[in-house]
Amino acid sequence: MKKRKLCNVDCFVLFNLGLIVLFCIYVYYDRFVLYRGIEHILEFFIYAILLFLVIIVLWRYLRRFTFKTWTVILTEIGILMHFAGGFLKLDHRRLYEAIFFGLKYDKYVHFTNALAVSFLIKQLFGSLNLKLKNLENIIIICIVLGLGAVVEIVEYIITKTVPQNLVGFYDNNMQDLISNLVAGLCYLTINTYRNCKTHHY
16 A cells, blocks of 8 residues: 655644644643633543544545645744734733734734635635636635634634633624735735736746
8 A cells, every 4th residue: 555645734734733732731721720710621621632633634634635835834824923922922911912013913813824724725626626717716715704703703702701811802803804804805916916927928
């Protein structure tokens, strides 16, 4: 039986699983006990196991497809930005609370991740040989917005169940979704420009 070669998706998943394990041991466990209490620790392990199962299922499915390395790297940058926002401090506050050029750092994280997901979906459609023609870009933007909405629903649940959470309020949810939309429109602009350039030559 022919062995499968290690691909960029394998490296991506292994690296991030390692990161999650480290953060679960050194950060998430203590935070969960602080906010939810040691009596709810079983809940923590259920969340952790479910997260690992979701990642492994996605990895098993997605590794059959080819993704360009630069897209995987962009996705990793978005993930690292997320971790940095939660755990690094600037002026004694979480990086997520910092403001750059009039926008909270959080919005840059949403933008980067939404842009990366847009290109990943584009390449996934290509691998599946889906012929969506003019509808492709609209569908990709809708998927990105839908995935972003799922994240906001999770954050809403956190605000209702976790005391002293740092998620934010309604304005934060809407601004996150707007950041995702701007990223989708940026993807559309970049993709349209690349297509025009290809057809020109």
